[in-house]
Amino acid sequence: MLKVVSYIICPFVQRITGLMEAKGVPYEIEYISLKDKPQWFLDIAPNGQVPILMTEDNIALSESDAIAEYLDEEYPLLRPEVNQSVCRARQRAWVYQGTKLYLKQCSHMQSGNKNIFEERQVFMHKAFAKVEVFLKDHTATQYFCADVLGNIDMAWLPLFHRTALVQKHTGTELFAGFPLLQIWADNVMASGIAEKSVHQKFEENFTRFYLSENNYLGGGNAAKDSGCGGSSRSSCC
Template sequence: MPLELISFPLCPYVQRSVITLLHKQVGFTLTHIDLAHKPEWFLALSPLGKVPCLKIDEHTVLFDSQVINEYLDETIAPVLHPADPLERAQHRAWIAFGSEILGDQMQMMVAQGEERFTAASRQLFDKLERLDKAMGNGAFFAGDDFSLIDAALAPLFMRMEILHALRPLPRWESLGKLRRLTALLMELPEVAGSVTADFPDRLRNYISERGSLFLRTA
C-alpha cells in the first residue's frame, strides 16, 4: 500500500513531511482531518493526537514530523542529512530551533491583545535574526545542497512571506540571507506543491477568524 500522510491543511509540520516526500519523489496519499473534531480512528493511531502521522502499512504508524522525515531520509534516496555525526546533530539542533520559531510565529498570528502580540513578535524576530546570522554562504541554509533543515524551515518562511504581504514586516525585510533563501525555496516544485493554491487565503482566513491583532493593526 502507498504511504498515507494524515494532515491538517494549514499545519506547517505536515508541510515539512510533504516537502520531504515530494523531494524524494515518493508516492503517497494525503488524508486531511478536522483537528477541532478529531475522528476516533485518528486518535487510535496517534498517541499525541497531533498531525502529521505517516501510515506505513495497516499496522505501522509514525508520528512527529521530525521522526517521519528522519525515517524517510534513512530509507529513501537521496539522503538529505550529512553523514558526519556531529554535522547531523547540528542540523537536528537547527531544525528544533525552527520548531521554536514556528511556535512564536503562531503566537504572533493569533494574539488578540497588544502585550501578547508585542512579546510574540519580539521573540519571533529575535530568533529569525539569530537564524539569519547562523546561515552559511551557500545557496541553502547549510551549504549548496538542499537538506532536511531546508525542508523544515520552508513552511516557516512561506508563512513569513504571506504575513509580510498582509502587513509590512520591516524586521523580516531586513534579513537578507533568509529572504534570499526563502526566494530560492519558494521556487522549488516540492515546496510550491506542498500546499494548495488557495493556501494564502486559507491562512488569512484562519488569522481573521481568531480576531487577531495582526490583521486589525495592518
C-alpha cells in the first residue's frame, strides 16, 4: 500500500492526502516530528521535507508537485478532460497559484499583531482578487470549472480548511470581500474530504499552533514574529 510520511499541520501533505481521498486511492500514513527528524526520514527525503510518498515498490518520492503528477499517472484522473493539453495547463497554473499561497497563509495566520496581520493580508487579498475575477466567468459550476472535484480543488483544499477553522474559532473571515471564492471553498469543504485527509487531532494541533495567545488571531499582540520561512519554519509548515 502507498504510504505518506507526514507532519500533522502541513498543507503540502494535505494536498496529497486530499488528492488520494478524492481518487479513492488507499494509503497509510506515518507522522514525524519536524523539530526532530528521524534519521530514516533524512535518508529518504532529499529535501528534508514532508510529504514523502512511499510507492508500492517502496520507492520514496518527494515534492508535492512531483507526487501529484505520479498519482495522476498511476491512478485514474479526477477529471479525464485534463488530458487535453490546454485544460491541463490551465488547471496546473491555478494549482500553482494555490500552492504558492500555503506558506503565505501560514505566515498570515501566525502574525503576532494586528499590523503584521494586515500587512500580510494585502498579499493574500491580491491573490484572492485574481481568483475572484476568474470565478466570475465560471459561476455555473460547483467546483473550480467543473461539477466534479479536480486536482485544482485539492490544491486549494488546505487553504479552505484552514480558513474555515479560523472562522470557526475566531469569527475572522479570511475570505471576506471574495464571495465567489467563499462559495467555492464552501462547496469543496462540503465534500467532507478536508476532515478525511487529516489526522483526527488536526484541529486541536492547528488551533494550538495558529490561534494561541502568541498570535493576533488568538487575541495576542506580540511585538514581532518570524513567520513561515523564519527560524520557526520547521516547527510549523
